Each structure stands twice: as structure tokens, then as C-alpha cells.
Amino acid sequence: MFKTLLFTVLALSYFSSTMAQTANNEEKLSLNSGTIDNQFEYVIRRSNSWQEYKTVKKTWLYALKAHTIDSLNAVHKELNDTQAVVAAQAGEIDNLKQSLAVTKSELEDTIAEKDSMQLFGMQMTKPNYSLILWSIVGVLFALLLLFIYKYRNSNTITKHANKSLAETEEEFEEHRRNALEREQKVRRQLQDMINEQKKG
Known part of the structure; x- marks a missing residue:
């Protein structure tokens, strides 16, 4: 009996809540x-x-x-x-x-523009600019070494020529003295011969 009453109460409460929810949904619709x-x-x-x-x-x-x-x-x-x-x-x-x-x-x-440089009025990249610049420096350095070599070689040749000239001058002076002595000797002999002929 109590179970039946409880079931009836629960069923009525469920039905009333469902009806209320349906009514609310219908109220929302317009x-x-x-x-x-x-x-x-x-x-x-x-x-x-x-x-x-x-x-x-x-x-x-x-x-x-x-x-x-x-x-x-x-x-x-x-x-x-x-x-x-x-x-x-x-x-x-x-x-x-x-x-x-x-x-x-x-x-x-x-x-x-940042990575390029201007050389002789031409625009070129920095690596090419560096290559040309160092090539110019290398050529100038090679020319400097060649000039130094030529200068030293010329200086050596000049010293050798001066030494040869001094030796030649010394030989010439020696030869001139010898020639002078021979000439004086020949003159003395000639004078002696002239003097002997005058005596004879």
C-alpha cells in the first residue's frame, strides 16, 4: 500500500515537472x-x-x-x-x-651597394675589389724587388768597373813611367853617342 502511494506520488511529480517544462518551452516560442x-x-x-x-x-x-x-x-x-x-x-x-x-x-x-666598392669608376663586389687591390700591391712589390735587385746589381757592376778602372789607371801610370824611363834612357844613350861622335 505504501509502495503504491509512493509510486503514485513520484509519477505525479514527474508528470507535473514534464508538463511545466513543456509549458516553459512553449512560452519561449514566439x-x-x-x-x-x-x-x-x-x-x-x-x-x-x-x-x-x-x-x-x-x-x-x-x-x-x-x-x-x-x-x-x-x-x-x-x-x-x-x-x-x-x-x-x-x-x-x-x-x-x-x-x-x-x-x-x-x-x-x-x-x-654595401657589398660592392668602386674602383676606377667601376662598381665591383668586395672580393673582386680586394683581389684587384692586392694584385696591384703584389705587382708594385714585385717591381720594388726588381728595382732593388737592379740597383744592387748596378752598384756591384759600378764598383767592379771602378776597381777595373783604378787597376787600368795604375797599369797605365806604371806603363807611362816605364815608357818615360825608357825614353830618358834612350835620350841619354843618344846624347852619349852624339858626344862620342863629337870627340871622335
Whole structure:
């Protein structure tokens, strides 16, 4: 008996809560507010049934049509606004891409100018500039070594020539003295012969 009473109380409380929830859901549904889905649900639930058909008030259909058109217009307007924003952003992106390309080109020019040097009016890269500069330095150094070698060689030749000249002059002086002595000797002999002939 107690079990039956308890079961009855529980069943009544469950049924009342379900009915209250259904009533709340129906209260939330409205033809003039809420989403289109809720408005369709309102029309379907509040329409009369006849066999497998639903009879709907024309005013509800017109109101539902107007609300649907308003919602579609709002969606179209939002879509158009979004497309306008996307187009504006695409334009900004294109401008940014162009600016980036210009900046990249200027950066490449700056790097190329930084990595290049001007020599004799010609623009060239730093490695080529260094190569030409060190080649010039190497050629000048080689010419300097050649000049030093030629100078030393000439100096040696000059010293040797001076020594040979001194020796030649010394030999010439010796030869001149010998020739002078011979000449004096021959003159004395000639004078002696002249003196002897005068005596004879």
C-alpha cells in the first residue's frame, strides 16, 4: 500500500515537472521574437492538425515570411559587409605586398651597394675589389724587388768597373813611367853617342 502511494506520488511529480517544462518551452516560442527556427516551431506547434495536414493561419504565414525575408536581408547585408571588409583587407594586403616588394628591392640594392666598392669608376663586389687591390700591391712589390735587385746589381757592376778602372789607371801610370824611363834612357844613350861622335 505504501509502495503504491509512493509510486503514485513520484509519477505525479514527474508528470507535473514534464508538463511545466513543456509549458516553459512553449512560452519561449514566439512568432514575433527568437530565431527563425523557433518561429517555425511555434507555427508548427500552434497550428491545428487535420488528418496528416496542418492548418496554419495566413497571418502567421505572412508574419513568418516577413521575418524570414528580414533575416535573409540581414544575412545578405552582413555578407555584403563581410565581403566589403574582405575586399578592403585584400586591397591592404596587396598594398602591403607592393610595399614589401619595394622594401625588399631597396634592401637588396642597399646590400649590393654595401657589398660592392668602386674602383676606377667601376662598381665591383668586395672580393673582386680586394683581389684587384692586392694584385696591384703584389705587382708594385714585385717591381720594388726588381728595382732593388737592379740597383744592387748596378752598384756591384759600378764598383767592379771602378776597381777595373783604378787597376787600368795604375797599369797605365806604371806603363807611362816605364815608357818615360825608357825614353830618358834612350835620350841619354843618344846624347852619349852624339858626344862620342863629337870627340871622335
